[in-house]
Amino acid sequence: MSVLVYCEVSGGSLKKASLEALSEGKKLAGTLGGAMNAVVIGNGLDAHFEAIKNHGAEKIFAVDAADHDNYIPEAHLIAVTEAAGQAGATVCLIPATTRGRELAPRVAAKLDAGLIEDVTGLDADGGQIVATRPEHAGKVYRTVKSKALPMVVSTRPNNFDAVANAGAGERVDLSIDFTAKAKVVETRKAGGEKIDVAEADRIVAGGRGLREEENFKLVEDLAATLNAAVGASRAVVDTDWRPHSEQIGQTGKVVSPTLYIAVGISGAIQHLAGMTTSKTIVAINKDADAPIFKVADYGIVGDAMEVLPALIAELKK
Amino acid sequence: MNIAVLVKLVPDTAAMIRLNAEKTGIETRDLNWVLGPYDEYAAEEALALVEKNGGEVTVIACGAENNVEALRKTLAMGANNAMLIKRDGPSDQLATAKAIANVIKDRNYDLIFAGYRATDDDSTALGPMVGALLDMPCITEVSKLEVGDTSLKAERNIEGGSEVFEANLPCIITAQKGLNEPRYPKLKGIMMAKKKPIETIDADAGEAHVETTGMTYPMERPAGKIVGEGAEAVPELVRLLRDEAKVIE
Ligand SMILES: Cc1cc2nc3c(=O)[nH]c(=O)nc-3n(C[C@H](O)[C@H](O)[C@H](O)COP(=O)(O)OP(=O)(O)OC[C@H]3O[C@@H](n4cnc5c(N)ncnc54)[C@H](O)[C@@H]3O)c2cc1C
Numbered sequence A: 001m002s003v004l005v006y007c008e009v010s011g012g013s014l015k016k017a018s019l020e021a022l023s024e025g026k027k028l029a030g031t032l033g034g035a036m037n038a039v040v041i042g043n044g045l046d047a048h049f050e051a052i053k054n055h056g057a058e059k060i061f062a063v064d065a066a067d068h069d070n071y072i073p074e075a076h077l078i079a080v081t082e083a084a085g086q087a088g089a090t091v092c093l094i095p096a097t098t099r100g101r102e103l104a105p106r107v108a109a110k111l112d113a114g115l116i117e118d119v120t121g122l123d124a125d126g127g128q129i130v131a132t133r134p135e136h137a138g139k140v141y142r143t144v145k146s147k148a149l150p151m152v153v154s155t156r157p158n159n160f161d162a163v164a165n166a167g168a169g170e171r172v173d174l175s176i177d178f179t180a181k182a183k184v185v186e187t188r189k190a191g192g193e194k195i196d197v198a199e200a201d202r203i204v205a206g207g208r209g210l211r212e213e214e215n216f217k218l219v220e221d222l223a224a225t226l227n228a229a230v231g232a233s234r235a236v237v238d239t240d241w242r243p244h245s246e247q248i249g250q251t252g253k254v255v256s257p258t259l260y261i262a263v264g265i266s267g268a269i270q271h272l273a274g275m276t277t278s279k280t281i282v283a284i285n286k287d288a289d290a291p292i293f294k295v296a297d298y299g300i301v302g303d304a305m306e307v308l309p310a311l312i313a314e315l316k317k
Numbered sequence B: 001m002n003i004a005v006l007v008k009l010v011p012d013t014a015a016m017i018r019l020n021a022e023k024t025g026i027e028t029r030d031l032n033w034v035l036g037p038y039d040e041y042a043a044e045e046a047l048a049l050v051e052k053n054g055g056e057v058t059v060i061a062c063g064a065e066n067n068v069e070a071l072r073k074t075l076a077m078g079a080n081n082a083m084l085i086k087r088d089g090p091s092d093q094l095a096t097a098k099a100i101a102n103v104i105k106d107r108n109y110d111l112i113f114a115g116y117r118a119t120d121d122d123s124t125a126l127g128p129m130v131g132a133l134l135d136m137p138c139i140t141e142v143s144k145l146e147v148g149d150t151s152l153k154a155e156r157n158i159e160g161g162s163e164v165f166e167a168n169l170p171c172i173i174t175a176q177k178g179l180n181e182p183r184y185p186k187l188k189g190i191m192m193a194k195k196k197p198i199e200t201i202d203a204d205a206g207e208a209h210v211e212t213t214g215m216t217y218p219m220e221r222p223a224g225k226i227v228g229e230g231a232e233a234v235p236e237l238v239r240l241l242r243d244e245a246k247v248i249e
């Protein structure tokens, strides 16, 4: 029994979600009684081996070639299945990032293995996988047990801790044969040093209660003061005040930052589905009966246009 | 163009989800069922392409009989043909993907659309799985698409940016919000959809790879407190965030 963890390198950096998956993989391998290995693909990977090793990988299967500056889904699939074959992996763990969400089902199909997507809890029992995952955007959670191995499991980012573990970190270079059926021809970075809501530790989200697009300046200022990302309700995404990449909720992103500040957001069930697992929730809303206050740890009843400037000033003190 | 759209019936996203008495599944009585919100984008894109380039749209659902409702909704939007792949047994993504791949492989579709995720199981798996089974490219979470005669260009958002893909046809695309504005069915379409035949194919139940051991609700958040009203409450809020919640320095 062994566990193989896919480590995602994109935009030249090793995703934090990979370290989280490695840490879970190490625990799982311990319970199952086997080794944990890793697989990584990209161009110029040397810089990342230390971190992968220090998160417990025994072998690190690597496809390191200039072809892989840009993402080629097929190559990542072949790299994982090839490494899984060589390592005799019985469980493949893949972080459920945008890329992982499509890679995991492909790997499952190729290995003819079961798939459990986007898990928030992972364990083993009697040689089988036991995993918990949110469904209906977190309105309920399901716990499932595998019937047979191999299994492919994707782990929700920002949910598991990344903990250091010593591993042998032996590098095994793989050469793979693939046909690029689809490939990325251009990767764009979001403007400036913007933090993505899906990866942010703090989020300030605004809704229709801001009344005008210009008033989002206050949300941006508060976010900048807190080093937070900006989020939005669907109401303000649908009016084009904010891009869909910032939408939080059932048809947007599901987030669980340490601090979530909801400003002028009523707290519709679809919005709550995306943020109630945040550690601390603050709501600012002029309606004391707004449902958002039911999930908020701290609330201020008031006009956002007065409260936000005061809050920014207080934080800057 | 010969285009297929994969659709699924899901509970309305506004629904309160309750668990059944055994806590092994959700209580389905009293739920309002709708066409998957992302499947609407998928269907719209297919219909718009056929309006522009000619061809036919076939909508496909795999599962229990009630999925006919999802098919009728897309027929009402204007789809030409509908197919129900009947599969009983526990839901399992790989088993469903195999049943769908089995049918699709002989039908020469130029493009296949699916939602990027079904809002019930939230698994985001089906499109890429069918792609891998058929050795066909699949581009997921697409919010912008340009289709040419033999190839396409697709854009999607990723963490902190976006990616532009190129692929040759045939190709599977999973639809994210932003791709288009789905049309509302017109009364005439709804009437016609009721009369259109639905091709039914029986599929193997296949194997389930996992079994549910239990379901739970998320941890209830303890009741919070209203710190106060207006700007006056701000200093106390900041103090609480620092000293009690310890989430800011
Ligand atoms: C299929 C489907 C999927 C959906 N998915 C999502 C999703 O992913 N995410 C999402 O967010 N929504 C989603 N929705 C929409 C959701 O139902 C709500 O319509 C939406 O969340 C409302 O946004 P809002 O809270 O900004 O606006 P509103 O509900 O209009 O609330 C505005 C709030 O601002 C307050 N307010 C007004 N003025 C001020 C002021 N000056 N200062 C302070 N507060 C003020 C009001 O009291 C009110 O509570 C979805 C809906 C459907 C049908």
Ligand SMILES: Nc1ncnc2c1ncn2[C@@H]1O[C@H](COP(=O)(O)O)[C@@H](O)[C@H]1O
Pocket: B006, B007, B008, B036, B038, B039, B042, B060, B061, B062, B063, B093, B096, B113, B114, B115, B116, B117, B118, B119, B121, B122, B123, B124, B125, B126, B127
């Ligand atoms: N049983 C099914 N029949 C047809 N299409 C499906 C089925 N399940 C999922 N899909 C399609 O695949 C998408 C993603 O579903 P999922 O992988 O379940 O999140 C959905 O939006 C549908 O387009």
